[in-house]
Amino acid sequence: MDKPEKNRPGPEITPQIVKEHGLTVEEFRRILDLIGRPPNLTELGIFSVMWSEHCSYKSSRPYLRKLPVEGPNVLQGPGENAGVIDIGDGLAVAFKIESHNHPSFIEPRQGAATGVGGIMRDIFTMGARPIALLNSLRFGELDEPRTRFLLHGVVDGISSYGNCTGVPTVGGEIYFDACYNGNILVNAFCLGLVKADRIFLAGAGGVGNQILYVGSKTGRDGIHGASLLASSEFDETTEEKRPTVQVGDPFTEKLLIEACLELFGCDWVVGVQDMGAAGLTSSSFEMAHRAETGVFMDLSKVPLREEGMIPYEILLSESQERMLFVVKPGHEDEALAILDKWGLDAAIIGEVIEEPCVRIQFEGQEVVNLPIIPVVDGALDLKRPAERPGYLDEVVHISLTEFPDFTRGDRALKKLLACPNIASKEWVYEQYDHMVRLNTLVLPGSDAAVLRIKDTNKAIAISVDCNSRYCYLDPYEGAAIAVAEACRNVVCSGAKPIGLTNCLNFGNPEKPEIMWQFQQAVEGMGDACRFFDIPVVSGNVSLYNETKGVAIYPTPTVAVVGLIEDQRKVMTQGFKKSGDRIALIGFTMEELGGTEYLKVMFDRSEGKPPVLDRKHEKQVQDFCRKLIQEGLISSAHDCSEGGLAIAVAESCFSPGCQTLGATLTLDSTLRNDTLLFGETQSRIVISFPEERINEIEDLAMAFPVDFSLIGKVGGSHFTITVNGKEVVKQEIEVLKEIWKTSLGNYAGQTT
Amino acid sequence: MKCGIVVFPGSNCDHDCYHILKHILNQETHWLWHKEEANLESFDLIVLPGGFSYGDYLRAGAIARFSPIMNSIIGFAKAGGKVLGICNGFQVLLESNLLPGALIQNQSRKFICKNVSVRVENLDTPFTRLCGENRVLEIPIAHHQGSYYIDPFSLNELEEKGQILFRYCDTEGNISAESNPNGSVGSVAGLTNEQKNVMGMMPHPERCADPQLAGTDGQIIFQSLISNF
Numbered sequence: 001m002d003k004p005e006k007n008r009p010g011p012e013i014t015p016q017i018v019k020e021h022g023l024t025v026e027e028f029r030r031i032l033d034l035i036g037r038p039p040n041l042t043e044l045g046i047f048s049v050m051w052s053e054h055c056s057y058k059s060s061r062p063y064l065r066k067l068p069v070e071g072p073n074v075l076q077g078p079g080e081n082a083g084v085i086d087i088g089d090g091l092a093v094a095f096k097i098e099s100h101n102h103p104s105f106i107e108p109r110q111g112a113a114t115g116v117g118g119i120m121r122d123i124f125t126m127g128a129r130p131i132a133l134l135n136s137l138r139f140g141e142l143d144e145p146r147t148r149f150l151l152h153g154v155v156d157g158i159s160s161y162g163n164c165t166g167v168p169t170v171g172g173e174i175y176f177d178a179c180y181n182g183n184i185l186v187n188a189f190c191l192g193l194v195k196a197d198r199i200f201l202a203g204a205g206g207v208g209n210q211i212l213y214v215g216s217k218t219g220r221d222g223i224h225g226a227s228l229l230a231s232s233e234f235d236e237t238t239e240e241k242r243p244t245v246q247v248g249d250p251f252t253e254k255l256l257i258e259a260c261l262e263l264f265g266c267d268w269v270v271g272v273q274d275m276g277a278a279g280l281t282s283s284s285f286e287m288a289h290r291a292e293t294g295v296f297m298d299l300s301k302v303p304l305r306e307e308g309m310i311p312y313e314i315l316l317s318e319s320q321e322r323m324l325f326v327v328k329p330g331h332e333d334e335a336l337a338i339l340d341k342w343g344l345d346a347a348i349i350g351e352v353i354e355e356p357c358v359r360i361q362f363e364g365q366e367v368v369n370l371p372i373i374p375v376v377d378g379a380l381d382l383k384r385p386a387e388r389p390g391y392l393d394e395v396v397h398i399s400l401t402e403f404p405d406f407t408r409g410d411r412a413l414k415k416l417l418a419c420p421n422i423a424s425k426e427w428v429y430e431q432y433d434h435m436v437r438l439n440t441l442v443l444p445g446s447d448a449a450v451l452r453i454k455d456t457n458k459a460i461a462i463s464v465d466c467n468s469r470y471c472y473l474d475p476y477e478g479a480a481i482a483v484a485e486a487c488r489n490v491v492c493s494g495a496k497p498i499g500l501t502n503c504l505n506f507g508n509p510e511k512p513e514i515m516w517q518f519q520q521a522v523e524g525m526g527d528a529c530r531f532f533d534i535p536v537v538s539g540n541v542s543l544y545n546e547t548k549g550v551a552i553y554p555t556p557t558v559a560v561v562g563l564i565e566d567q568r569k570v571m572t573q574g575f576k577k578s579g580d581r582i583a584l585i586g587f588t589m590e591e592l593g594g595t596e597y598l599k600v601m602f603d604r605s606e607g608k609p610p611v612l613d614r615k616h617e618k619q620v621q622d623f624c625r626k627l628i629q630e631g632l633i634s635s636a637h638d639c640s641e642g643g644l645a646i647a648v649a650e651s652c653f654s655p656g657c658q659t660l661g662a663t664l665t666l667d668s669t670l671r672n673d674t675l676l677f678g679e680t681q682s683r684i685v686i687s688f689p690e691e692r693i694n695e696i697e698d699l700a701m702a703f704p705v706d707f708s709l710i711g712k713v714g715g716s717h718f719t720i721t722v723n724g725k726e727v728v729k730q731e732i733e734v735l736k737e738i739w740k741t742s743l744g745n746y747a748g749q750t751t
Numbered sequence: 752m753k754c755g756i757v758v759f760p761g762s763n764c765d766h767d768c769y770h771i772l773k774h775i776l777n778q779e780t781h782w783l784w785h786k787e788e789a790n791l792e793s794f795d796l797i798v799l800p801g802g803f804s805y806g807d808y809l810r811a812g813a814i815a816r817f818s819p820i821m822n823s824i825i826g827f828a829k830a831g832g833k834v835l836g837i838c839n840g841f842q843v844l845l846e847s848n849l850l851p852g853a854l855i856q857n858q859s860r861k862f863i864c865k866n867v868s869v870r871v872e873n874l875d876t877p878f879t880r881l882c883g884e885n886r887v888l889e890i891p892i893a894h895h896q897g898s899y900y901i902d903p904f905s906l907n908e909l910e911e912k913g914q915i916l917f918r919y920c921d922t923e924g925n926i927s928a929e930s931n932p933n934g935s936v937g938s939v940a941g942l943t944n945e946q947k948n949v950m951g952m953m954p955h956p957e958r959c960a961d962p963q964l965a966g967t968d969g970q971i972i973f974q975s976l977i978s979n980f
Contacts, residue, residue: 156861159861159862160862163803163862163864163893163895164761164763164803164806164807165763166763166764166802166803249806250803250806251760251761251803251805251806251807251808252806254760254761254763254803255760255761341786342760343760429864430861430862430863430864430865431861431862431863431864432862432864433862433864433893434864435864435891435893435955435958436763436764436767436801436893436958437766437767438767438770438771438957438958438961438964440964441963441964443965452963454770567963656965
């Protein structure tokens with residue numbers, strides 16, 4: 001793209017230039033209609049980013065309106081930098097999950113690092129101190145040549161950025177599947193703690209208030225990251241887009257956190273927003289839009305990293321670690337003194353004006369004069385056609401007779417434990433500082449991460465989840481299961497789910513099949529959230545996740561936050577004591593579709609995903625939480641990928657607990673494979689001391705909920721007997737070794 | 752015991768050290784800001800906390816040693832004041848020549864965060880006096896540049912003078928290559944100066960000193976220090 005000239009008038013806006021900015025002819029005509037004149041090149045750049053899919057949500061917005069966003073404890077729903085939920089004691093948690101997929105595929109280390117940085121800024125702009133990071137990562141299959149490189153790069157990026165800022169990375173999930181070969185997913189979650197009456201919003205209110213630029217100097221990096229990189233699919237030219245990936249500086253981020261939290265203590269701070277996607281452009285327009293004001297800025301005052309930058313570049317740069325504050329006049333020096341203390345660049349670059357416009361001056365000349373509403377709200381909601389994809393007819397019908405059942409399950413058990421979707425993620429989380437700040441009560445490797453809230457009795461549990469294979473086979477059901485399972489995970493740690501944030505990763509929305517997947521998944525998620533009474537308080541949509549026409553599986557990742565009222569009643573998944581009884585809450589059905597077992601043993605991603613009976617799910621969760629609150633059980637673990645046998649094995653060798661064997665004695669009319677490895681929903685494996693049996697059984701009857709004793713903790717082996725016949729017997733240390741080392745062995749191999 | 756905790760830009764275990772000393776062990780605790788020299792005469796202990804001072808974009812600790820506060824701390828240490836450097840603080844002490852040797856990248860070239868065992872090697876110091884015979888402590892590590900290096904001759908000298916305070920070991924106290932998480936020479940996890948008043952260690956005792964979290968083995972190091980006063 002030709003660089004625009006420094007002085008107006010700029011080059012004539014040709015159809016070619018419009019196209020290079022990712023705008024359609026219709027969109028360009030709409031711009032002409034809305035502002036009544038042709039935009040100059042800088043203004044065209046502004047429209048191009050603000051109307052991009054990434055910033056405008058033009059394909060997804062009509063559907064997102066269907067998600068439940070309200071609840072008695074919701075202090076801030078979607079629309080701000082992050083959602084906020086009241087947790088009592090005068091405190092609230094702010095949280096959000098966000099994607100950084102495309103940058104991470106092109107440049108994994110910086111892409112992932114800046115994803116972490118961006119989500120953290122979304123949290124502390126709300127006035128909250130970030131206390132926990134999690135992430136959901138999806139890579140291609142292990143044999144894909146780039147997978148190992150991407151895995152190392154992404155983990156290294158998250159590790160280097162998160163560790164340096166002193167915010168612990170306490171949990172997450174990682175999946176490998178061929179559908180991500182050409183488009184990995186990096187979704188980063190952050191949660192912060194804030195006083196309920198000190199939440200900051202991103203509004204530029206109060207005419208005459210000063211606009212304060214804070215943080216790193218602006219450079220030429222990341223220009224058009226949002227509009228051209230995040231809002232189109234990958235093809236042969238993708239490598240050339242590397243310069244649109246930003247470079248992160250976690251040290252500056254750490255200083256920004258501390259400086260901003262200090263500024264938030266001052267009553268003359270009016271509003272603040274991160275300069276994220278679309279940089280100075282989106283932050284100024286959106287802040288003015290929220291407060292129904294206007295903004296005047298002089299770009300000559302913006303701290304720059306290099307000489308000769310023109311307004312077009314300054315406005316569209318996505319240089320990281322920058323914030324825009326609005327402060328009351330007369331307090332500029334106090335603000336600058338605080339920022340100087342932390343060694344940060346800062347400058348007053350403009351002020352809030354009454355006229356609902358953004359007016360931008362550079363070297364004494366006006367270079368932009370655009371009305372707010374057309375830019376922020378002008379992108380038309382697209383009513384993209386949706387159509388059920390043809391592939392579904394081919395993949396959902398499977399007959400179990402195609403898959404011979406086994407009489408010994410040892411081989412399948414070992415193969416599943418070694419499969420990277422199930423194997424221990426120790427190689428990954430050992431690279432993350434998961435302890436700093438001394439709040440982590442449950443370290444990585446259990447169903448949910450648990451953090452204490454200092455100076456209270458409370459704790460917070462967090463789980464990130466999505467089984468995208470289920471979503472591929474049935475996006476409605478798959479998304480509902482993601483909600484149910486994330487809730488089940490936090491319930492297993494003793495928490496009550498209080499809120500949800502989502503990151504909706506899909507393919508190209510211009511294709512009707514993709515829109516259908518999107519629409520189904522959002523409906524499934526919305527229905528499940530309504531049923532479980534969990535508000536969706538924030539989220540992010542990432543479309544165009546496809547390469548050369550091949551889309552990823554629909555991946556509507558959810559993060560559920562739960563509240564534990566009593567820190568002493570935190571539960572973990574590991575068995576605690578030899579002699580404890582093992583029981584299953586819920587029951588197992590003859591379901592094998594979409595399972596990890598079918599994928600690992602038969603290389604098939606087919607069949608109907610498990611059925612979710614929401615009412616039953618809720619009973620199971622309520623019962624489990626009740627058992628934990630009453631102090632009756634020693635462990636609780638959600639049954640998910642790999643089914644019952646894997647869940648029990650994981651409880652035998654959970655991190656932080658001693659390794660213990662287990663014996664399961666099952667009676668069943670089901671096939672052995674479905675009984676051991678089927679992924680029927682709404683099941684939780686618990687263990688408890690022998691003497692509690694009657695009490696727990698009585699409670700289960702009264703509830704009522706399905707409940708069965710299935711075995712005993714202890715011994716040096718993991719043994720499963722079905723209808724009197726031994727189906728599995730393995731030394732627990734052998735199984736543990738397979739599970740513990742598999743991912744690290746893969747990562748450590750050189751190609 | 753009157754404690755000072757240094758805050759460099761990029762320190763991130765400063766609040767954790769403060770929490771343990773002030774709220775768990777009830778000691779008088781103050782912040783020390785990196786930009787100013789300070790009169791430390793009235794202090795009993797100065798803690799250099801973990802983190803990424805100045806981003807550690809050069810060598811870890813290489814910039815922090817030039818902070819004004821370090822002049823005061825070097826004077827304080829030379830006068831016999833007790834200084835504890837944890838993780839990045841250890842790196843700063845090495846860069847400031849208050850302790851001998853260097854910390855280089857972990858053998859794995861990766862950041863490592865996990866619980867490890869360390870064996871207390873010398874009980875006759877203000878930092879370890881309450882540790883008990885052959886005591887093995889469970890303390891977490893969290894670092895990328897934690898592999899201790901010093902030439903073999905100097906390592907011998909450190910041993911002879913009883914300056915090695917902690918070595919990585921297994922849960923039984925045995926020392927081997929497997930129990931050495933980062934490739935440190937002699938499995939060294941922490942050491943002191945000849946005068947035994949300055950100590951640096953890579954493991955984080957402040958991360959296992961709050962009874963509400965798993966493990967309290969780290970408390971014994973702070974308790975040892977408190978028992979000096």
